Amino acid sequence: MSPAILTHLTGWLQPASAAGAAALVLTVLLGNALLSMLCAILSHALLPRRLRIRTVRNIVALGALGSMLPLLGPLLVLFVGLIYPRLERGSHAPPPKIVRHPTYATEVRGHVSRFGAGGALARLRTARPYSDLGSRALLAIATRRSRDTTHLLRGALNHPDETLRLLAHNLLARREEAIIAQIGRLETLRRAQGLGAVQIILDLAELHLEFVYLGIVNGSLRQMHIDAAQQLIDSIGEPPVAAAWRTRLLIVRARLNQQQLPEAGAAQVTQDYQLAAAAGAAPARVLPWLLENAWRARDYSRLRDLLAQHPLYRHIPLIGPVAKLWGHAIDA
Amino acid sequence: MPETPLSDCDILLLLEGTYPYVKGGVSSWVHQLVSQLPHWRFGAVFLGSQEKDYAGMQYRLPANLTVLQTLYLFGEGSRPPVKPPRLPADTVARYTRLHESLRAGHAEALDFGSHLEAGDPFNEEAFLYSEPAWQYITECYEANATEPSFIDYFWTVRNLHRPIWALARATGTLPRARLFLSPSTGYAGLLGVLGAQAQRRPLVLMEHGIYTKERRVDLMNADWINDARNPLQSDPTEVSHLREMWIRFFEILGRLAYRHADPIISLFETARQQQIRDGAESTRTRIVPNGVDVERLARLRRADRAAPPAVICLLGRVVRIKDIKTFIRAAHALRQRLPGAQAWIVGPEDEDPEYSRECHELAQALGLGEAVRFFGFRGIEEILPEVGVLVLSSISEGLPLSILEGFAAGLPCVTTDVGACSELVYGRGDEDQALGTAGAVVGLADHEALAEACATLLENPDRYAQARQAAIRRVEAYYDQRQMIGVFDQLFSQRIGGEELR
Numbered sequence: 001m002s003p004a005i006l007t008h009l010t011g012w013l014q015p016a017s018a019a020g021a022a023a024l025v026l027t028v029l030l031g032n033a034l035l036s037m038l039c040a041i042l043s044h045a046l047l048p049r050r051l052r053i054r055t056v057r058n059i060v061a062l063g064a065l066g067s068m069l070p071l072l073g074p075l076l077v078l079f080v081g082l083i084y085p086r087l088e089r090g091s092h093a094p095p096p097k098i099v100r101h102p103t104y105a106t107e108v109r110g111h112v113s114r115f116g117a118g119g120a121l122a123r124l125r126t127a128r129p130y131s132d133l134g135s136r137a138l139l140a141i142a143t144r145r146s147r148d149t150t151h152l153l154r155g156a157l158n159h160p161d162e163t164l165r166l167l168a169h170n171l172l173a174r175r176e177e178a179i180i181a182q183i184g185r186l187e188t189l190r191r192a193q194g195l196g197a198v199q200i201i202l203d204l205a206e207l208h209l210e211f212v213y214l215g216i217v218n219g220s221l222r223q224m225h226i227d228a229a230q231q232l233i234d235s236i237g238e239p240p241v242a243a244a245w246r247t248r249l250l251i252v253r254a255r256l257n258q259q260q261l262p263e264a265g266a267a268q269v270t271q272d273y274q275l276a277a278a279a280g281a282a283p284a285r286v287l288p289w290l291l292e293n294a295w296r297a298r299d300y301s302r303l304r305d306l307l308a309q310h311p312l313y314r315h316i317p318l319i320g321p322v323a324k325l326w327g328h329a330i331d332a
Numbered sequence: 333m334p335e336t337p338l339s340d341c342d343i344l345l346l347l348e349g350t351y352p353y354v355k356g357g358v359s360s361w362v363h364q365l366v367s368q369l370p371h372w373r374f375g376a377v378f379l380g381s382q383e384k385d386y387a388g389m390q391y392r393l394p395a396n397l398t399v400l401q402t403l404y405l406f407g408e409g410s411r412p413p414v415k416p417p418r419l420p421a422d423t424v425a426r427y428t429r430l431h432e433s434l435r436a437g438h439a440e441a442l443d444f445g446s447h448l449e450a451g452d453p454f455n456e457e458a459f460l461y462s463e464p465a466w467q468y469i470t471e472c473y474e475a476n477a478t479e480p481s482f483i484d485y486f487w488t489v490r491n492l493h494r495p496i497w498a499l500a501r502a503t504g505t506l507p508r509a510r511l512f513l514s515p516s517t518g519y520a521g522l523l524g525v526l527g528a529q530a531q532r533r534p535l536v537l538m539e540h541g542i543y544t545k546e547r548r549v550d551l552m553n554a555d556w557i558n559d560a561r562n563p564l565q566s567d568p569t570e571v572s573h574l575r576e577m578w579i580r581f582f583e584i585l586g587r588l589a590y591r592h593a594d595p596i597i598s599l600f601e602t603a604r605q606q607q608i609r610d611g612a613e614s615t616r617t618r619i620v621p622n623g624v625d626v627e628r629l630a631r632l633r634r635a636d637r638a639a640p641p642a643v644i645c646l647l648g649r650v651v652r653i654k655d656i657k658t659f660i661r662a663a664h665a666l667r668q669r670l671p672g673a674q675a676w677i678v679g680p681e682d683e684d685p686e687y688s689r690e691c692h693e694l695a696q697a698l699g700l701g702e703a704v705r706f707f708g709f710r711g712i713e714e715i716l717p718e719v720g721v722l723v724l725s726s727i728s729e730g731l732p733l734s735i736l737e738g739f740a741a742g743l744p745c746v747t748t749d750v751g752a753c754s755e756l757v758y759g760r761g762d763e764d765q766a767l768g769t770a771g772a773v774v775g776l777a778d779h780e781a782l783a784e785a786c787a788t789l790l791e792n793p794d795r796y797a798q799a800r801q802a803a804i805r806r807v808e809a810y811y812d813q814r815q816m817i818g819v820f821d822q823l824f825s826q827r828i829g830g831e832e833l834r
Contacts, residue, residue, distance in 0.1 A: 135552065139552065154777075157775060157776040157778075158749075158775050158776070162606075162728065162750070163548060165727065165750075165776055166545075166549040166727055166728055167549055167552060169655070169727045169776055169777055170549065170552075172777065173652070173657075177690075218780065219665055219779065219780035220664060220665045220668050220780070221661060221665075221698075221779075224664075224698070
């Protein structure tokens with residue numbers, strides 16, 4: 001340490017030169033603050049682009065923090081700037097409001113996981129426009145015909161990336177065309193077989209309900225398909241008790257009620273399904289609907305009861321993972 | 333304009349699947365351009381798939397369209413005899429270099445004059461039947477292919493190359509021109525690049541849609557590309573290798589055209605940005621919006637305060653990209669609110685007969701009866717005066733002439749939010765937006781919103797009158813064809829004049 005500095009410090013410690021000491025402290029603090037501010041600006045530049053929000057506020061906050069500790073503060077700010085991007089690599093950008101969660105399934109995971117509807121949703125929400133990620137997400141759910149993937153495709157119709165919009169539209173059209181083609185084939189068969197084709201009528205009613213259940217139609221067309229299913233069922237009339245197709249009719253009726261009745265009618269729908277089960281319908285044909293009803297009503301105790309009655313469901317390949325997931329939700 | 337005796341025409345148009353054999357927006361634009369510039373001599377080369385896919389001439393050719401050639405890329409042309417040629421020892425290395433250059437967008441690699449000569453490794457006969465070509469394809473398969481069988485891969489490679497030889501042969505017989513103009517990239521763009529290089533002339537690219545983007549979506553959904561992945565091999569997030577090859581092929585064609593064209597024109601800003609993302613140099617891009625004959629169409633306007641008829645009308649081909657089904661569903665929803673409303677579809681139905689049949693069946697299934705009418709192709713002069721609101725339900729558009737024609741005829745428009753439609757309805761820039769809203773914009777495939785917007789306009793005379801006025805003012809101020817024609821006239825003079833001075 002040079003003698004000049006020692007002299008200066010000695011002078012500073014003496015009360016007589018308090019004014020000079022104050023000036024020196026102020027100078028050091030000011031220099032420290034300026035240095036901190038410079039480091040804060042550098043740190044901000046090091047942040048990933050998606051985290052560079054509220055620029056002025058962040059720089060001022062970092063600068064202020066750094067200025068508290070003489071000399072060490074600015075270095076800490078710089079250090080934070082270097083490691084912060086690495087710490088944040090696994091975090092998630094604020095999702096854009098283009099593709100929203102479906103209202104009936106707000107539990108759908110909001111972070112990237114495997115490619116179910118949740119994973120695809122997360123990718124669509126976070127993908128930058130014109131990157132491949134969005135198209136890959138849509139292609140991944142192309143063959144997963146479900147209500148939530150239809151919702152996702154419909155949401156993607158408003159995506160800013162036109163390629164994604166076109167792809168989503170095409171995939172939706174394919175879903176619709178697949179059902180229309182089946183209806184066309186069944187109508188031909190029905191005409192060929194005459195009035196006795198009860199099973200075909202039930203197939204047709206189920207296909208009309210599938211339009212509604214999968215969310216492929218909405219508005220006035222939704223009601224049109226419900227009416228078409230109703231007319232088909234009415235055309236069959238009341239089944240004899242011994243008829244082999246009676247349980248199936250009861251299930252279709254329950255599905256119809258499920259679409260027609262508002263949420264308040266969940267109890268009625270559950271009763272319909274139970275009636276079908278009591279009439280001898282296989283549990284595999286009834287239970288998924290009951291489980292879904294209970295889940296949509298967020299009636300977890302009912303879910304627990306249903307799964308307890310049929311523990312095998314946890315081991316069936318398609319339903320098992322869902323049953324397990326619900327089981328965890330219940331346990332939690 | 334002084335004619336050069338050495339040229340067959342001044343401007344050679346390279347038209348892929350459009351004018352004069354197919355009706356549509358691009359064809360209308362070409363016809364308009366040629367007709368309105370009688371002092372230029374135009375030539376045209378029509379590129380099609382196979383002759384049987386086209387019904388015949390759809391337009392009466394203007395007198396200044398002096399040359400018309402047709403080229404079918406997938407026709408039953410003669411194949412070279414199966415006779416393995418003798419090739420130089422470095423053939424495989426040359427194949428590798430050529431493909432690498434193409435991937436990088438260097439069209440100089442495609443010196444087809446020499447490639448067509450006997451003994452050249454890239455000659456069609458050599459690539460189809462020589463041992464080095466087989467060796468090269470096999471090596472590429474082993475090095476790059478992920479899941480397709482070798483047979484699928486081999487035939488895909490051959491099919492990818494097949495149109496290139498057809499285009500290469502056509503390059504030598506192209507009419508001599510002073511400037512090449514292509515309204516798309518793809519095969520037409522490639523022919524433009526090759527022709528312009530061979531004749532040392534400038535190439536102008538005027539994209540109405542973005543060809544590469546459209547092909548990308550088509551190919552992602554194409555059923556004709558075999559995806560042989562089994563469930564264990566298949567990663568659902570990955571596009572299959574063969575699909576990827578086709579997509580990359582068209583991307584390369586796009587980059588080639590962008591690299592050699594000057595200027596690269598688009599219809600609106602979003603399209604220009606897409607071109608830049610696809611490889612166009614921004615300094616060479618520019619925007620020239622479409623325009624219509626406002627003076628002629630103004631004669632179709634109804635009196636200012638006349639009540640609009642409850643007729644919604646879609647002007648366009650009955651094809652999937654126009655999403656006619658959403659329009660029909662909207663008609664169903666509209667009739668719940670306005671029981672007397674009618675929906676008219678005015679446009680040719682022969683391009684996609686299967687889709688056209690589905691549309692008729694949908695109208696029937698919805699019980700719309702006479703409320704939905706399919707007119708086929710009709711002159712707009714007899715249709716537009718009877719229409720209340722023009723509707724566009726497309727899933728992809730550029731800057732649609734049909735909206736501009738409707739505006740000029742005093743019709744507000746309800747449209748999906750595609751291409752420049754939003755700009756047309758709301759205006760671009762403060763000055764344009766101050767003219768008012770000329771209708772409504774709704775989301776894709778949202779028939780309820782479409783019907784709601786139409787009903788709101790038809791039921792509210794004040795709102796209708798405001799939209800109508802905004803439509804008329806906007807088309808008069810910004811989309812008069814004289815402006816568009818003037819820009820192209822000047823551009824042709826500059827590019828041809830500049831080229832001849834060199």
